[in-house]
Amino acid sequence: RATSLALSDEVTCSICLEYFTDPVTIECGHNCCRACISRCWGESETNFPCPQCRKPAQQRHLRPNKQLGNLVELVKCLRGQAVPGPQEGKVCERHQEPLKLFCGEDQTPICVICRESRAHRAHTVAPIEEAAQEYREQILSRLQHVREEKEELQGLKSTWDKECKRQTAVERQLVVSQCEQLHQFVAEQERLLLARLGELDEEIGRRQEENATHLCKEISRLSALITELEGKCQQPAPELLQVRRCQMCLEPRGPCSHVTPALGEFSPLSLSWLVPGLRRAQGFAVGVTLDPDTAHPNLVLSEDRKRARQGHTCQDLPDNPERFDTYLEVLGAEGFTGGRRYWEVEVGNKPEWDLGVCRDSVSRKGKITLTPGNGYWVMRLSNGKYSACTAPLTPLPVSIKPSRVGIFLDYEAGEVSFYNVTDRSRVFTFTDTFSGTLRPYFYTGYNKGNRNVAPLIICPVPAQTE
Secondary structure: OHHHHHHHHHOEOOOOOOEOOOEEEOOOOOEEEHHHHHHHHOOOOOOEEOOOOOOEEOOOOOEEOHHHHHHHHHHHHHHOOOOOOOOEOOEOOOOOOEOOEEEOOOOEEEOHHHHHOOOOOOOOEEEHHHHHHHHHHHHHHHHHHHHHHHHHHHHHHHHHHHHHHHHHHHHHHHHHHHHHHHHHHHHHHHHHHHHHHHHHHHHHHHHHHHHHHHHHHHHHHHHHHHHHHHHHHOOOHHHHOOHHHHHHHHOOOOOOOOOOOOOOOOOOOOOHHHOOOHHHHHOOEOOOOEOHHHOOOOEEEOOOOOEEEEOOOOOOOOOOOOOOOOOOEEEEOOOEOOOEEEEEEEOOOOOOEEEEEEEOOOOOOOOOOOOHHHOEEEEEEEOOEEEEOOOOOEEOOOOOOOOEEEEEEEOOOOEEEEEEOOOOEEEEEEEOOOOOOEEEEEEOOOOHHHOOOOOEEEEOOOOOOO
């Protein structure tokens, strides 16, 4: 065994403590792996010390040692390294001794001979079963943590599933309730319309009967007159010339005044109530205020941040990135990333304004084109015409001028709807796909000729009652 150990030391590199690979001899006569001594010397150009005896060499000169390389291969064959056997990994590759110990510093199994070598002499060594038991306990501890984490995640998943089911049930109940209300509303409207139709039918029948009576009387009178006139035509000349006597009967008479000429005009039945628009939207009312950090310097905001109008002078305000610098625009302070939101704005008799929503990320500087592609979903009044800000503009038919406009955002549905609160009609709906934060958008319009003095006013939404 001592001879075997000595032989192993002779073919072991003092740097890597492994069998030589491409052994070379330096000036002092010691041998090293070519790669090991190259790493040891690095890029130094002078002072090449021997890693074993520390004797410096004058120059970087390495002589291949083929005989030592052959000896290494021979030792490997004798140790059984050339042909791995079934015991590989269970015995020390260098000393062919059982791996009964474990080195804590190198985290590797070693044999009793390795324990006494320079490589492991100062290291913490324990029996391999004891080290394995320590690692086994660490694994069991980690396993317990993993199991607890798994149970926690399963609990979260169960809670999430229950919450999803609960929320789905709430939404389903809401939809069912709204559908029931809509059905009741439709049934009530049907009843009212049918009652109105019945009244109309009775009125038509009554007028028809009255006209028929008058027509029959007139026909009888005309028949008698015809008979009388025909008889007079057969009378002798003296009698026929008694004009005074028959003057009244010869006078032409106007058309039958007793006959109603027409039934009158009936207004068309409006079915706009079939769309559960404004009332439903008002149920999602939220408080909206104006953000002074975004307001154009020419805009004057009220203390409660509910009103915006054009001022007489440009205010000295910081030119922060959030502030609009070209048009009289301002954003709402609230940002929406989901859900349904509704607010109302008093426009009064203002001749010009823009209202809607926009992405929080839109540019606030320079000329801005209000289109959905640029992150704006806006309704406009300009030059007496209402339009949706698309490319090109979409004209909006508005029969009654709105003094108050409602804006309804349904984030998940991707809809922005505008309502004429004055006649409770829906004016227009944008359909898109939203992402990020959306904010209320306001443009007061310019006060040209002192005709646009009134402010835009964010109004409280009336409470909805059943």
